[in-house]
Amino acid sequence: MLWRKIQAVAWADIYQAFTDRSALLFNFASPLAISMIIGAAFGGGSNDVDVEAAKVGVLNLDAGSAEVEQAFGDIYTRVLVEAPPEELIDFIEGKAITDEKKARQQVEDGDLDVLLVIPEDFTAKVIEPGKGGTLQVYYNPGAGIPGDVARSIIDGMTTQINNQNIALHVGIPYASEQAARNNQAIDAAVAYVQQASQQLREKEAITLNRVGVEGDVQEFNSLQYFGPGMAILFMTYALSNGAVSILVDQRNWTMQRIWTTPSPRTVYLGGKMVGVYATGLFQMIVLMLAMIFAANVVFGSGVAVWGTDVIGIVLVLVSVVAAGAGFALVIASFAKNPDQGGSISTLVLTVSGLLGGAFLPVDDVPILGQLSKLTLNRWGLDGFTTLSFDGGTVVDILPNVAVLLGMAVVFFTMAVFQFGRRFRS
Amino acid sequence: MATFVKLDSLRKQYSPPDGPYAVGPKEGVNLEILEGEIFSLLGPNGAGKTTIISMMSGLLTPTAGDVVLGGFSITKQPLDVKKQIGVVPQDLALYPNLSARQNLNLFGTLYGLTGKNLSKRTDEVLEFIDLKDRANDKISEYSGGMKRRVNIGVGLMHRPKMLFLDEPTVAIDPQSRRNILDTVKELNQQGMTVLYTTHYMEEAQELSNRIGIIDHGQIIALGTLDELVKTVGEYDVIRLTLPEPPALVVERLGAIPNIQRAETTDGEVRLIARDGRQQLPEAIRIINEAGLALHGVEIEEPNLEAVFLQLTGRALRD
Ligand SMILES: Nc1ncnc2c1ncn2[C@@H]1O[C@H](COP(=O)(O)OP(=O)(O)O)[C@@H](O)[C@H]1O
Numbered sequence: 025m026l027w028r029k030i031q032a033v034a035w036a037d038i039y040q041a042f043t044d045r046s047a048l049l050f051n052f053a054s055p056l057a058i059s060m061i062i063g064a065a066f067g068g069g070s071n072d073v074d075v076e077a078a079k080v081g082v083l084n085l086d087a088g089s090a091e092v093e094q095a096f097g098d099i100y101t102r103v104l105v106e107a108p109p110e111e112l113i114d115f116i117e118g119k120a121i122t123d124e125k126k127a128r129q130q131v132e133d134g135d136l137d138v139l140l141v142i143p144e145d146f147t148a149k150v151i152e153p154g155k156g157g158t159l160q161v162y163y164n165p166g167a168g169i170p171g172d173v174a175r176s177i178i179d180g181m182t183t184q185i186n187n188q189n190i191a192l193h194v195g196i197p198y199a200s201e202q203a204a205r206n207n208q209a210i211d212a213a214v215a216y217v218q219q220a221s222q223q224l225r226e227k228e229a230i231t232l233n234r235v236g237v238e239g240d241v242q243e244f245n246s247l248q249y250f251g252p253g254m255a256i257l258f259m260t261y262a263l264s265n266g267a268v269s270i271l272v273d274q275r276n277w278t279m280q281r282i283w284t285t286p287s288p289r290t291v292y293l294g295g296k297m298v299g300v301y302a303t304g305l306f307q308m309i310v311l312m313l314a315m316i317f318a319a320n321v322v323f324g325s326g327v328a329v330w331g332t333d334v335i336g337i338v339l340v341l342v343s344v345v346a347a348g349a350g351f352a353l354v355i356a357s358f359a360k361n362p363d364q365g366g367s368i369s370t371l372v373l374t375v376s377g378l379l380g381g382a383f384l385p386v387d388d389v390p391i392l393g394q395l396s397k398l399t400l401n402r403w404g405l406d407g408f409t410t411l412s413f414d415g416g417t418v419v420d421i422l423p424n425v426a427v428l429l430g431m432a433v434v435f436f437t438m439a440v441f442q443f444g445r446r447f448r449s
Numbered sequence: 450m451a452t453f454v455k456l457d458s459l460r461k462q463y464s465p466p467d468g469p470y471a472v473g474p475k476e477g478v479n480l481e482i483l484e485g486e487i488f489s490l491l492g493p494n495g496a497g498k499t500t501i502i503s504m505m506s507g508l509l510t511p512t513a514g515d516v517v518l519g520g521f522s523i524t525k526q527p528l529d530v531k532k533q534i535g536v537v538p539q540d541l542a543l544y545p546n547l548s549a550r551q552n553l554n555l556f557g558t559l560y561g562l563t564g565k566n567l568s569k570r571t572d573e574v575l576e577f578i579d580l581k582d583r584a585n586d587k588i589s590e591y592s593g594g595m596k597r598r599v600n601i602g603v604g605l606m607h608r609p610k611m612l613f614l615d616e617p618t619v620a621i622d623p624q625s626r627r628n629i630l631d632t633v634k635e636l637n638q639q640g641m642t643v644l645y646t647t648h649y650m651e652e653a654q655e656l657s658n659r660i661g662i663i664d665h666g667q668i669i670a671l672g673t674l675d676e677l678v679k680t681v682g683e684y685d686v687i688r689l690t691l692p693e694p695p696a697l698v699v700e701r702l703g704a705i706p707n708i709q710r711a712e713t714t715d716g717e718v719r720l721i722a723r724d725g726r727q728q729l730p731e732a733i734r735i736i737n738e739a740g741l742a743l744h745g746v747e748i749e750e751p752n753l754e755a756v757f758l759q760l761t762g763r764a765l766r767d
């Protein structure tokens with residue numbers, strides 16, 4: 025019976041939230057429009073646009089070794105820069121590098137997608153039994169698909185050499201063709217590799233040492249970022265309407281009237297909380313689906329705005345709405361009257377959205393980046409982008425879920441306490 | 450008739466900063482309401498009517514004292530009391546964006562009705578408040594009178610033994626007021642005990658079996674209409690329409706033998722007089738002597754207004 029009563033109170037709230045036309049327009053249409061506009065403005069909506077050639081810099085310092093006639097580093101230079109095979113020409117735009125510092129800056133600036141640094145002792149280390157050479161690969165995480173292509177080519181070459189599966193003949197035939205025709209030294213190297221195979225098998229000879237360079241955030245898939253950012257922000261706005269309706273009920277005496285019915289007082293506040301939560305959840309789900317749909321219409325193809333890990337998405341969703349509901353209730357519980365509650369909520373929630381990165385990423389901004397960790401917006405947004413942009417899974421978002429649920433518990437407790445205090449009579 | 454409600458030394462002390470205002474004298478309000486009667490609390494704004502109703506319905510915790518209703522104490526067994534009462538608040542306590550039916554359903558559920566019982570009772574109440582054909586329209590689209598009817602209807606959902614109505618006719622047209630007064634009488638004829646608060650003496654006069662007059666948080670008179678009017682004795686109220694009378698004139702009018710007191714209220718001088726007709730010539734003579742223009746004269750038989758004026762020296766409507 026108690027639950028039925030709580031449901032009845034909650035239902036009244038939910039019904040009113042979704043039959044108010046102007047609220048609907050604000051809560052649904054605006055976040056959808058804003059995120060689509062930003063998405064279109066920054067481009068990068070789709071994942072299968074024509075791939076540009078990756079700009080790959082190769083800094084070859086390999087001094088070779090007396091034991092081989094050709095330094096292994098030259099294999100990379102040859103394939104990537106000097107004489108790329110036809111199959112690669114569309115994908116790689118190689119460039120020999122002399123100044124490492126400058127090249128790393130170029131990676132950071134996005135002028136280079138990948139920088140491969142082959143150290144002086146590379147060949148020496150590779151051929152020395154039990155050791156192994158190390159390649160440094162610098163890449164810009166924002167480089168997107170071209171960067172991925174370049175890295176996978178370098179990966180592939182390295183694997184081939186490591187497997188010494190007569191690498192230069194089978195694994196990268198183009199390289200071996202070049203070698204056969206132009207440079208017998210490579211043949212010698214291959215021969216050496218074959219010879220040394222037994223010793224090398226004990227250990228992978230070459231380690232790829234990847235160094236990510238902070239990417240320029242503009243290169244984000246912007247809908248994957250602004251979609252969740254806007255959805256969370258407007259979800260909190262919608263929640264605050266529900267929370268402030270407690271103050272409206274007090275002014276209109278509908279709250280007091282509910283208290284004159286033979287129901288414990290918890291029925292009212294419980295019903296309101298359930299109503300607020302359900303409203304937020306519903307709003308969020310509708311927005312998420314709408315964004316997927318709109319992204320497909322506007323950008324043409326299936327953009328995984330929210331990623332594909334359904335369990336992860338649901339976990340972030342339920343926890344970010346819980347934190348949002350709690351937050352909205354706390355703000356309302358401290359407001360003097362509905363009008364003040366409305367304006368304070370809008371202000372606080374907008375600041376929280378701003379800090380949390382709803383309008384612009386703030387992770388790298390000195391103080392804001394730290395402050396943003398206090399907002400549910402940031403934790404929710406990070407959760408969603410971890411799943412979509414970074415291709416993370418449930419495990420990766422557990423910290424976000426934990427923080428959000430922790431916020432929810434704290435906020436709900438504060439709200440119950442404060443409302444309880446106000447309504448004591 | 451048996452006692453249905455007993456207010457026992459009931460008192461509410463509002464604490465600062467909202468103002469140190471107490472409803473109820475030091476010893477508290479003592480009052481009994483009988484089963485099946487219409488009891489009116491008549492008093493001006495701010496007298497304490499809503500405060501008393503709120504304590505009786507469990508919204509406000511009394512600072513002292515208790516209310517026993519149908520054998521249950523509001524402070525110790527609030528849910529048992531609430532099952533027996535329907536409360537019609539002074540404000541329109543309805544969800545404006547829900548329809549009448551949705552409002553009735555919501556509160557019906559909160560009163561413990563479910564399923565068929567709930568929908569059947571909702572239909573009955575809609576019929577009773579004569580809103581069947583508009584049942585599915587939003588409250589916000591209703592006229593003031595219709596809203597008031599729904600406001601009452603919500604309090605009837607669980608067939609309470611007693612109904613509290615807090616100033617249910619404020620700010621509505623005469624026809625809607627008539628409708629509400631008739632509704633209250635009809636409910637009472639069906640056996641419902643009614644507590645009715647108002648600041649209109651005509652309403653209290655028409656409806657009530659017994660009346661309590663309340664002022665500044667205290668019940669200053671209690672009884673049937675006849676009993677109360679008798680306390681003023683043979684006093685009549687002489688109303689002289691006299692814009693801006695000089696204080697001296699009012700003083701001289703009050704000094705006429707057999708006139709108990711003279712009061713000025715907006716453009717009117719009221720004289721409380723034993724055997725009013727006999728005193729009128731002397732009053733008119735004083736006014737003429739002062740060179741004032743008398744616009745009108747009216748003599749009222751003793752009524753609640755006179756009782757209130759007699760007891761407080763003020764008019765009820767202020
Ligand atoms: N919550 C409150 N805090 C302080 N004073 C109050 C409060 N509610 C009512 N009062 C005061 O108590 C008195 C009685 O108010 P009320 O019961 O509303 O009168 P009525 O219903 O007869 O107009 C008024 O003076 C009012 O200002």
Ligand SMILES: [Mg+2]
Binds near residue numbers: 495498499500616
């Ligand atoms: Mg009142």
